[in-house]
Amino acid sequence: MRLTGVDLACQRGERAVFAGINFAVESGQALTISGRNGAGKSSLLRMVIGLLPIAGGRLTLEGGDPELSIAEQAHYLGHQDALKGSLSVGENLGFWAGFFGLRSADPHSPLEMVGLAGLASLPAAYLSAGQRRRLSIARLIAVPRPIWLLDEPTSTLDAAAQDRLAELMDAHLAGGGLIVAASHGPIGLSAAQELRLGEAP
Amino acid sequence: MTPLTALLVRDMRIAMRVGGSALMGVLFFLVVVTLIPFAIGPDLALLKRIGPAILWLAALLASLLALDRLFAGDHDDGSLDLILMGRAPLELVVATKGLAHWLTTGLPLVICAPLIGLLLNLDLPEDGALMLTLFVGTPALTFIGLVGAAIAVTLRRGGLLLAVIVLPLTVPILIFGVAAANAAVTGPTAFGTPFTILCALTLASLVVGPFAAAAALRQEME
Amino acid sequence: MALIDLANPSRFLKFANGAIPWLAGVTVLVFAFALEQAMIAPDDYQQGATVKIMYLHVPSAWLGMLCWGLMSVAALGTLVWRHPLADVTAKAAAPIGAAFTLLCLVTGSLWGRPEWGTYWVWDARLTSELVLFLLYLAVIALWNTVEDPSRAARAVAVLTLVGAIDLPIIKFSVDWWNTLHQGASVFRVGGSTIYPTILLPLFIMAGAFTLLFITLVLAAMRNEILRRRVRTLQLMQASAAN
Numbered sequence: 001m002r003l004t005g006v007d008l009a010c011q012r013g014e015r016a017v018f019a020g021i022n023f024a025v026e027s028g029q030a031l032t033i034s035g036r037n038g039a040g041k042s043s044l045l046r047m048v049i050g051l052l053p054i055a056g057g058r059l060t061l062e063g064g065d066p067e068l069s070i071a072e073q074a075h076y077l078g079h080q081d082a083l084k085g086s087l088s089v090g091e092n093l094g095f096w097a098g099f100f101g102l103r104s105a106d107p108h109s110p111l112e113m114v115g116l117a118g119l120a121s122l123p124a125a126y127l128s129a130g131q132r133r134r135l136s137i138a139r140l141i142a143v144p145r146p147i148w149l150l151d152e153p154t155s156t157l158d159a160a161a162q163d164r165l166a167e168l169m170d171a172h173l174a175g176g177g178l179i180v181a182a183s184h185g186p187i188g189l190s191a192a193q194e195l196r197l198g199e200a201p
Numbered sequence: 202m203t204p205l206t207a208l209l210v211r212d213m214r215i216a217m218r219v220g221g222s223a224l225m226g227v228l229f230f231l232v233v234v235t236l237i238p239f240a241i242g243p244d245l246a247l248l249k250r251i252g253p254a255i256l257w258l259a260a261l262l263a264s265l266l267a268l269d270r271l272f273a274g275d276h277d278d279g280s281l282d283l284i285l286m287g288r289a290p291l292e293l294v295v296a297t298k299g300l301a302h303w304l305t306t307g308l309p310l311v312i313c314a315p316l317i318g319l320l321l322n323l324d325l326p327e328d329g330a331l332m333l334t335l336f337v338g339t340p341a342l343t344f345i346g347l348v349g350a351a352i353a354v355t356l357r358r359g360g361l362l363l364a365v366i367v368l369p370l371t372v373p374i375l376i377f378g379v380a381a382a383n384a385a386v387t388g389p390t391a392f393g394t395p396f397t398i399l400c401a402l403t404l405a406s407l408v409v410g411p412f413a414a415a416a417a418l419r420q421e422m423e
Numbered sequence: 424m425a426l427i428d429l430a431n432p433s434r435f436l437k438f439a440n441g442a443i444p445w446l447a448g449v450t451v452l453v454f455a456f457a458l459e460q461a462m463i464a465p466d467d468y469q470q471g472a473t474v475k476i477m478y479l480h481v482p483s484a485w486l487g488m489l490c491w492g493l494m495s496v497a498a499l500g501t502l503v504w505r506h507p508l509a510d511v512t513a514k515a516a517a518p519i520g521a522a523f524t525l526l527c528l529v530t531g532s533l534w535g536r537p538e539w540g541t542y543w544v545w546d547a548r549l550t551s552e553l554v555l556f557l558l559y560l561a562v563i564a565l566w567n568t569v570e571d572p573s574r575a576a577r578a579v580a581v582l583t584l585v586g587a588i589d590l591p592i593i594k595f596s597v598d599w600w601n602t603l604h605q606g607a608s609v610f611r612v613g614g615s616t617i618y619p620t621i622l623l624p625l626f627i628m629a630g631a632f633t634l635l636f637i638t639l640v641l642a643a644m645r646n647e648i649l650r651r652r653v654r655t656l657q658l659m660q661a662s663a664a665n
Contacts, residue, residue: 046282049282049286050285050286051282051285051422068288071285071286072286072287072288074286076282076283076286078279078282079279080277080278080279080282081278081279082278082279082280082282082283083278084211084215084278084280085570086214086215086218086219086220086221086570087211087214087215087218091211091214094207095207095208095210095211096283097207098203098204098206098207099204099207099208099211099283099284099287099289100204100287100288101204101287101288115664116664118660118664119660119661119664122657122660122661123657125570126657126658126661127661128661128662131661131664219567219568219569219570220567220568220569220570221567224564224567225564228557228560228561228564231557231560232557235553235554235557238545238550239550242545243544243545243546243550245541245544245545248545319532319542319543320543320545320553322541322543
């Protein structure tokens with residue numbers, strides 16, 4: 001599987017955010033996107049899943065399921081956690097697992113992998129910011145999808161949780177997945193290409 | 202669980218939990234109906250004559266309640282981004298959210314309407330006819346409201362705008378709903394004609410609403 | 424045990440656990456006696472057996488109003504003394520008061536149908552009772568909207584006190600409306616207009632209703648205290664899990 005962007009450009013309103021961006025990521029590889037604030041890191045990720053229109057260039061996925069769009073084969077971990085405070089931890093995860101097509105969701109093992117085992121029956125409103133983040137990450141594990149698009153995945157995570165996330169990302173890559181992550185700093189990926197936005201090409 | 206049942210269950214759970222909107226609609230309905238006799242006086246004959254119109258207006262306002270949060274809530278916490286990434290067609294997703302909203306807001310109104318009708322001096326067979334018109338008509342109100350909810354999704358004061366957008370669109374439903382209910386209560390016109398048109402309007406809005414709302418959402422999200 | 428000891432939720436729980444079975448038992452006995460008295464009480468010469476609805480209708484009306492009184496006292500406790508048990512009392516009492524008020528409205532409607540030919544009229548008594556019911560629902564809705572119970576308690580306390588001022592105003596302001604409902608007959612200047620053979624069962628029934636009310640409020644308060652403990656434990660569990 002190979003995700004390629006050729007000469008991509010992004011336009012937000014009147015402002016050209018970036019142009020002429022090229023990248024290629026294959027199964028088992030990771031790409032980190034860095035750059036100053038406003039350089040378009042989040043916009044690039046949102047373009048990949050079709051939440052922003054592509055203003056120029058091409059975005060292709062080879063070797064995926066031809067019936068499905070890129071977004072339908074990808075997980076997106078955005079700035080927001082997409083959790084409902086009045087639902088329990090297990091219900092939140094169960095919903096996303098069910099919505100993303102998992103017929104019988106077992107919330108226990110993904111929760112255990114992010115260190116939230118035993119909290120399944122608690123309302124999500126009681127969780128701290130880091131715990132909410134980990135609950136969002138559990139979604140990526142619960143439903144297998146080959147492409148992970150992570151926007152600042154380590155923000156609000158403590159050192160132990162960052163290590164755990166790094167292990168999960170390594171396991172995902174080892175299983176043939178690919179990761180595109182936007183981040184200001186290192187996120188613990190051992191071998192990753194880097195794409196710097198906001199610099200003159 | 203299929204994606205759409207998962208969504209239905211989740212939306213209904215949210216509506217019924219703390220901070221949810223499930224019974225607010227009924228309470229609002231009851232309060233509005235109670236206020237009318239305070240304003241126009243306790244004349245039972247008059248109340249009976251305008252009773253169907255009062256109930257329909259109150260139901261219309263009550264079913265718009267909380268509709269502005271239908272997509273805005275999911276937009277604010279990032280859920281909508283993920284919902285757009287699902288494999289279920291957006292039109293069906295929108296329709297499912299509309300169904301969940303109707304089941305938690307519209308259906309309780311329909312169930313309570315006969316009891317509240319008693320307050321307006323409607324008798325049991327008339328009450329039944331009124332309930333039937335509301336049962337058929339309230340889904341149309343919700344599904345037309347979906348369009349407004351989708352347009353107002355990214356706006357901060359969406360609730361007010363929603364009412365302004367949606368209320369004019371509901372005029373045909375109101376006309377034929379009240380006409381059918383009036384025919385049952387006071388006569389002399391037949392119940393069947395306006396009721397059939399009401400059914401047709403509802404069926405049409407069940408189709409048009411989700412498509413228009415999904416199109417609006419796609420535009421808004423870009 | 425002094426009354427002040429009950430202010431401590433743990434002591435209150437202990438007291439409630441001990442008292443509820445006894446109270447429930449006494450309630451059942453008094454109800455049995457009251458129902459028997461109501462059955463053997465004479466029928467009204469005009470209304471026939473329909474008058475027996477009164478034995479449910481009048482006590483539930485009294486209790487519906489008494490409950491708002493209790494909630495108002497609890498509201499003062501919340502606002503002035505910030506007492507946790509006052510919050511619990513107010514929250515526990517609201518649905519029970521709403522239930523009694525609804526019972527009063529329903530029995531009244533069923534009584535009105537044969538006597539007045541209609542389930543409902545918009546007269547002063549009925550309307551102010553309906554407004555009381557709506558206020559109960561508003562209080563319950565407010566409790567169900569705010570997740571943090573101590574924040575909800577202060578908001579509800581303000582609403583309860585405003586409602587306590589508003590209720591008599593509603594009651595008197597609608598008095599100019601023509602009324603079908605009979606005037607005060609039990610407690611009035613110059614003595615009751617009801618014969619003792621009907622009045623005595625009514626008072627026994629009111630006693631039974633009051634006992635039922637106290638039992639239900641205590642049980643609901645116990646549930647609410649336990650519910651809050653569950654919430655605290657869950658919050659602690661979430662922060663301990665890290």
